Amino acid sequence: MNIAALKLNLIKVQRRLRLELSLRWDRLGYRLKALRGQAWPVPAGKKRLLFMCELVPARAGRMAKWLHRLGRYELVLLCHTDGYVAEFVEGHFDRVVRYRNAWHLRSQLERLPDIYLVHSFAPKCEYPDLVRQTVDAPFLLDMQDVIVTYHGLEPPYAWARKELQYERRCLAEADAVIGQSLEPRVGFQRYAIHPRPRTLFFPLYCDDDTWQPLSGPRPDGEIHLVYAGGLAGSHRDRRQFGILQFHPLIELLSAQQIHFHVYPSPSTLPPDYEEYYAIARRNPYFHMHRPVSHGDLTRELAQYDYGFLPFFREDSDLKQEKMTYSTSLKLFNFLEAGLPVVISRDIHYQAWMVMRGGAGIAIGKEDVGTLGARLRATDYPALTARVDRHRRYLALSQQLHRLTRLYDEVVAIHSQSPSV
Structure with a gap:
């Protein structure tokens, strides 16, 4: 068992102990009304x-x-x-x-x-x-x-x-x-x-308050992809967590001189993402960031060129229905940030949400190795214009x-x- 797995198991044990220790007291507290505290009235x-x-x-x-x-x-x-x-x-x-x-x-x-x-x-x-x-x-x-x-x-x-x-x-x-x-x-x-x-x-929809202005490609002329969400370390069971283990993906993108930025979700446990900081220290094309609050997320994402949803069927043993019908908030965060989305075709519903508005590019796992050439040939201003139209259509306020x-x-x- 490696250090990350040990830390993860320790967190689980601590939570279990807290649960067991609190059960007896809280059972008593429920039966003795005096221990419950006063009711909170509904405002007029x-x-x-x-x-x-x-x-x-x-x-x-x-x-x-x-x-x-x-x-x-x-x-x-x-x-x-x-x-x-x-x-x-x-x-x-x-x-x-x-x-x-x-x-x-x-x-x-x-x-x-x-x-x-x-x-x-x-x-x-x-x-x-x-x-x-x-x-x-x-x-x-x-x-x-x-x-x-x-x-x-x-x-x-x-x-x-x-x-x-x-x-x-x-x-x-x-x-x-x-x-x-x-x-x-x-x-x-x-x-x-x-x-x-x-x-x-x-659907999750786009929060109008968080929309960021559209921008052109970054001035350094390089391609920057960004992902924000759940992440899994190499200690996790690939059958269950393989689509969140990005180690091979990092190598494929770096070989094409594509920058890959990752923001772990605030709900992700540190043992699942700490090892990625070590990868970032030795790989100039991989950038591992700290979790940010949801209110600040779209401003962070707007610095980059494309949102990235690289969930491929062959990377885990999840049922096909899960891949076909699932959704994630990060898709809408990318649109809020004004970013076109590079998305796996294997997550059919989410790919449909992107492509029906022409707001991104759908790829298969076999396309990752040549993604750089495809992105460099893309009409980026036309793509971002479609992103803006699509996020207005998906506005939560409406x-x-x-x-x-x-x-x-x-x-x-x-x-x-x-x-x-």
Whole structure:
């Protein structure tokens, strides 16, 4: 076992110990009402909208910001302590409440009366499923990564096998499912869910506030690609994490004198990206940067020429459905920064999102070795002009009404339910 794997296992052990040590106290705290603390009242004239998750996604803060501007809601984030990422929240919520375990979650829910609607985010679904069963309010499930699309109904990993039961229940019992991509459709099929709950297709979209001015190629005349997001070290299992292990890709790009810049996600654990700093020190064409907050990300990305999404099917054992239907926020971050996107054809839905607006270049794994020649022959100003048109079409500000309309519709249906 190398040092990175040891560090990663140590983090897992520490989290497990914290969970076990807190369970007994929090079970007692839930049963003794005096230990729970006072309830938080809903501000006058507002509706309490609960954003609930185990792992806070960057999407949550973006959506909360735009919903907050409507003036209708009190925005509350309820998130697991280990899944909280301050860089994704950035002051967009009226209240942030954290929980340690299932008993502590129940106690925190007791302090949040009069919930208008629960907007939960997955993965993962164990704690959202508990909230679904506990809170008398409409329950929405906002899906990005649907676990059953990764490895099917018999995954080789214990954590995934455990997750499936919660994921299936949430997909089947939600008042509505919000699909950031087409993955929920696969989930409905794999779990044989009939009838299906109402579904809103609501991609991640481009945050108008973060748009950067268009620019021409960098003055040094060299090509600079940038990637921002999850990363995996060489100690990880290639079958599961191969598409996030960039070591061979770095060599292929460097051989063509293409600069490759990487910004790890703030939610990525350091043992997964520390080894890349050593590569950057000895390779002048690879540049490993520090994580940045989501509010600062597009300004950083705008320094470069192209966003890069190099996820190729042959690099891992992920199911074809995962590659076909998945999505990622980084695609929209690149458009916000005014960057054309070089994207793998293997991630079909995301490649379609780019190419329908002519906002980038789709490639196969076999094309990486000749990518430099192709990019040097590209009409860059024409490409960036199409990027600008495409991000205006995908503006979040123009789509928010579809989300709030769904809120109102499910609340109206829930209020007529005999159980209320």
